[in-house]
Amino acid sequence: MMLKKRITFFLSLALMVQPVWVAQADEAEGNVGLSIDDGSESFNEFFEQGDVADPLESMNRAFFEVNDKLYFWILKPVNTAYTMVVPLDFRQCFGNFFDNIAAPIWVVNNLLQGKFTGAGIDLSRFLINSTVGVLGFGDPALQSFGIKPKPEDFGQTLGTWGVGEGLYLYLPLIGPLTLRDSVGFAGDALSHPVTYVGSTYLDGLAYYTADKVNLLSLHPGLYEEMKRYSLDPYISMRQVYIEYRRNKVLDREVKNHIIDEL
């Protein structure tokens, strides 16, 4: 029992380490698309980006170092072992499973942003994958019906409502967040279906850890690649995160789908 708890704790540590979000960036294919008919506003947005408010830079940098150590000491070895033991097919299935469970949150956030088409798409994906896809381990909605997911989180919802992104934070274990996204992160965590099923806080944490370790195993090496090509990894990460989130809020990936259909 003691051992189980300890493993859960270390896993939680590992999975929460920041670099994982980079993997998520990788997942969203095409978030910078430009449609032929999009307004000139987003065209300018592409060039003129506001500065990042980072008044807590020295604190953030200290946490960046902490997470960097956690990545190489815990997360990477855990991920290597996991990748060796569990074959790719299974890891992809687990990835589908985690995505499918999160789908109801996407539906709600689509609705909160007035994106009724997106909500319908995510809902139908959830229904198809939970049944035909055997509890979400498969993704027949995409593979057989070609329905691409439209993930929306609460941070994006707040952004759509006009809430400013606020200052930049780099938190131990969790990684980069803006103030707005921390509220979004908390909102998503509280509304996650698992919180209704899982009895304890630890269950939720274990679930979160498993999700993130699995995600990293599907996109290995991203954090290390970023470090390899940058002179100041802290700034590079900050810039990547901010650009990625701003694109998300502006729905650049939606425009890319318009191009797909042309």
Next chain:
Amino acid sequence: MVFRNLKKIKIMKNIYALFVLVCCFCMFNSSAFAVSGPTEQLKPTLKSLIEILLDPSLKGEAHKVERRAKIMGHVTQGFDFREMSQRVVGKEWKSLSQEKQDHFQVLFTKLLENAYIGKFESYSGQEIQYTGERVKGDRAIVSTQIENNGQLMPVDYIMTKKEDRWMVYDINIEGVSLVRNYMEQFQSILRRDKFDGLVKLLEEKNSTFE
């Protein structure tokens, strides 16, 4: 009388045909030289990049230096490394001597070569799809997609027009601007370590790719 008129008409027709021909030629000419858009100008650069990457005699780690040199020879035709260097250094650029500027450009080009071409080195012949083009004044974005390890990787080329030639000054890979990212990093380093410190860091970084 009728005969003479006919002859006149025939001459007129010939003159007219010649006139149309000259007009066509002029229009054709001008369109071939001046009015070519950013996508058309980017295509040959990327095409030669791909041809070199696919060339079996240049494949593998053993030919890396030769392959990179060839690629850079073509890439410099369509990519403006001077402009990129100027952008990442910012307002301090103008106060630098010509020598320092040139040295910096060499170092930064080397870094971009590793960060950008490195992404394509595993490339095995998938077609580059041109998915869109947006032009506004002297700036343009050309969107492309390329398959990478089974996933579609969007790569956007941000271009500016210089004397009728569209040149790339930033590359946006999967939503992240490469030059812009370096600009943010360098501005932070410049505040802390000044220009000489930045050059030293760049030299150290480049030596890790050898």
